[in-house]
Amino acid sequence: MNRAITLEEFTSRLGGVINTAPSVRGVWVTAETSDVRRSGHCYLELIQKHPLTGEPVARVRATIWRSALARIEADFMAATGSRLESGMKVMVLATASYHPAYGLSVNITGIDPSYTLGDLLRRRMEIVERLRREGILDLNKELGWPEPALRIAVVSAPGAAGYGDFINQLFTNRACLRFHVELFPAVMQGSSTVPSIISALEQIAAREDEWDGVVVIRGGGATSDLASFDSYDLAANIAQFPLPVIIGIGHERDVTVLDYVANMRVKTPTAAAEWLISRGTEALAYLDGLASGMVRSVTTILAGCREELAYASATLPHLPLTALSRASAIADRLSAALGDRASQKLRPEEARLALDSEKLSQAALQTIERQRVRLGSREELIEVLSPASTLRRGYSITRVGGHAVTSVASLQPGCVIETTLPDGTVKSTVQE
Numbered sequence: 001m002n003r004a005i006t007l008e009e010f011t012s013r014l015g016g017v018i019n020t021a022p023s024v025r026g027v028w029v030t031a032e033t034s035d036v037r038r039s040g041h042c043y044l045e046l047i048q049k050h051p052l053t054g055e056p057v058a059r060v061r062a063t064i065w066r067s068a069l070a071r072i073e074a075d076f077m078a079a080t081g082s083r084l085e086s087g088m089k090v091m092v093l094a095t096a097s098y099h100p101a102y103g104l105s106v107n108i109t110g111i112d113p114s115y116t117l118g119d120l121l122r123r124r125m126e127i128v129e130r131l132r133r134e135g136i137l138d139l140n141k142e143l144g145w146p147e148p149a150l151r152i153a154v155v156s157a158p159g160a161a162g163y164g165d166f167i168n169q170l171f172t173n174r175a176c177l178r179f180h181v182e183l184f185p186a187v188m189q190g191s192s193t194v195p196s197i198i199s200a201l202e203q204i205a206a207r208e209d210e211w212d213g214v215v216v217i218r219g220g221g222a223t224s225d226l227a228s229f230d231s232y233d234l235a236a237n238i239a240q241f242p243l244p245v246i247i248g249i250g251h252e253r254d255v256t257v258l259d260y261v262a263n264m265r266v267k268t269p270t271a272a273a274e275w276l277i278s279r280g281t282e283a284l285a286y287l288d289g290l291a292s293g294m295v296r297s298v299t300t301i302l303a304g305c306r307e308e309l310a311y312a313s314a315t316l317p318h319l320p321l322t323a324l325s326r327a328s329a330i331a332d333r334l335s336a337a338l339g340d341r342a343s344q345k346l347r348p349e350e351a352r353l354a355l356d357s358e359k360l361s362q363a364a365l366q367t368i369e370r371q372r373v374r375l376g377s378r379e380e381l382i383e384v385l386s387p388a389s390t391l392r393r394g395y396s397i398t399r400v401g402g403h404a405v406t407s408v409a410s411l412q413p414g415c416v417i418e419t420t421l422p423d424g425t426v427k428s429t430v431q432e
Contacts, residue, residue, distance in 0.1 A: 011100035024096035079113035091115035148283040149212040162219030162269035169273035193228035217269035229256035248272035
């Protein structure tokens with residue numbers, strides 16, 4: 001039967017193997033950080049996750065001792081702008097160690113920050129490429145700003161220094177532009193950042209007609225604090241937003257996915273205010289130019305009018321006499337021309353009229369002669385047919401009461417009758 005050894009002896013042997021093995025000493029290892037804690041030293045876990053399921057496939061405790069922590073974090077901060085935090089992809093210089101009481105651990109003596117930066121950039125570029133494939137990457141960039149943009153909806157954390165800087169810059173502008181600004185509060189750090197900002201944007205979209213544009217601002221901070229802005233959902237929302245969006249997050253060196261999709265990217269919240277002020281100032285300058293041009297045009301027109309008025313004032317007193325003289329000359333010419341034209345027209349008419357007069361006289365004489373002959377004939381006929389002629393032939397006319405007697409039956413004894421003879425009238429009384 002083999003001799004049993006104690007656990008302490010077993011772990012001592014294990015420690016001897018691990019602590020002296022060259023293959024696990026000073027090795028560069030890639031992993032993801034988890035449960036990062038600091039208490040003089042830095043304690044954390046290194047995890048490797050399955051690329052498809054995301055489940056941990058390897059895990060080990062790690063330590064950065066105080067003696068190396070300040071140097072490592074200073075280098076990491078200088079390169080990435082952030083402290084070492086949980087959830088970061090890192091490449092660490094690691095040495096395995098085994099302690100009989102505390103078990104297996106890894107001592108980290110260096111970190112390559114370029115690996116962490118590369119991972120962040122890779123994830124960011126993957127999101128940008130997805131937005132490009134979906135055809136929405138440049139939608140917000142294509143929206144135009146009104147001239148000027150004075151109605152601004154702001155998405156920021158209430159009381160944040162960045163928001164205060166933005167408001168102070170906006171409302172103390174030298175051009176005295178009057179902006180209308182409303183804050184739509186949102187969480188700007190941590191896990192609630194994305195849903196909080198999307199909710200604020202939805203509130204703005206519901207009142208779309210009230211705004212000229214949107215400003216999303218956050219002051220500077222650690223690079224890790226800006227990780228929430230590298231979100232596909234948030235970037236897609238801003239890319240398709242119906243109003244132009246300005247992104248002013250962090251410092252000039254800070255870049256997030258939102259900077260790729262926004263209509264305008266500025267380096268700080270203050271720069272966002274300066275950009276809006278510059279557009280308003282440009283609009284004022286344009287209006288001033290138009291006003292100056294109008295003044296020049298009106299001045300030129302008035303000067304011309306004054307010259308014309310002066311000329312008219314000088315010539316107006318002489319115009320009536322000149323006009324009358326010109327009109328008189330024209331009237332004389334027309335009168336002379338009219339007399340000549342009338343004479344030309346009247347001469348043939350006078351000749352024709354004289355001829356017609358002669359013809360008319362002859363025709364009249366002929367007509368009178370014909371009528372005289374006809375009248376003589378009729379006089380003779382009348383003379384023959386007249387009662388006087390009849391009476392001279394031995395006839396008489398008997399009347400009673402002025403009426404001719406045509407029948408004896410119409411007479412009564414005692415009637416006074418009047419008989420007309422050629423040489424006079426006889427009155428008689430009827431006896432029988």
